[in-house]
Amino acid sequence: MIKLDPPYDLRSVARENQFLPVVYDMGGFLVILLTGKIGWIDMTPPHSWKEETDPRIIRMAQYTASEKYSELSSLKPMRPENAIECKTCEGEGKIDHPSNAYACYCGGLGWLLPGE
Ligand SMILES: [Zn+2]
Structure with missing residues (x-):
């Protein structure tokens, strides 16, 4: 019998870690925290956080969020x-x-x- 990982519950992870997912990448998410900080959260527990400092990546997150979530349209660089x-x-x-x-x-x- 093949044993598969349980389905990934992004909503619970986002709620637990207080973020809004913006971009999915291999192994993690580029996210906006409720504090407004932008960075990466690992897909796997314990969902470690690393703040993004590259202005180009930050603009990408802001632009993508502005397109994805109409409430965040003002984030468009x-x-x-x-x-x-x-x-x-x-x-x-x-x-x-x-x-x-x-x-x-x-x-x-x-x-x-x-x-x-
Ligand atoms: Zn281009």
């Missing part, structure tokens, strides 16, 4: 004047891929800051 068009997606924010599961390097915004 504003494009600064010195922003440059993302060469990967040519400013579209999306990568042409059959799975449609891969986010562009720019996180969907279509722009990056100089040096990113």
Whole structure:
């Protein structure tokens, strides 16, 4: 007999750890805590937390959250004047891929800051 892991209950994990999942990645979630902090939570117990410090990843989380949850639409990052068009997606924010599961390097915004 094959023994499978029990189904993953994301709602309980999110409630217990007080976060809103934004992006799923291998082994964890990019989340926004109820405190407003953005970071990573491991999928497996004890669901360790690591605050994100990369401004590009933080913008991706804010943008994705603003698209996913209408109540958070104000989180959408504003494009600064010195922003440059993302060469990967040519400013579209999306990568042409059959799975449609891969986010562009720019996180969907279509722009990056100089040096990113
Ligand atoms: Zn892009």
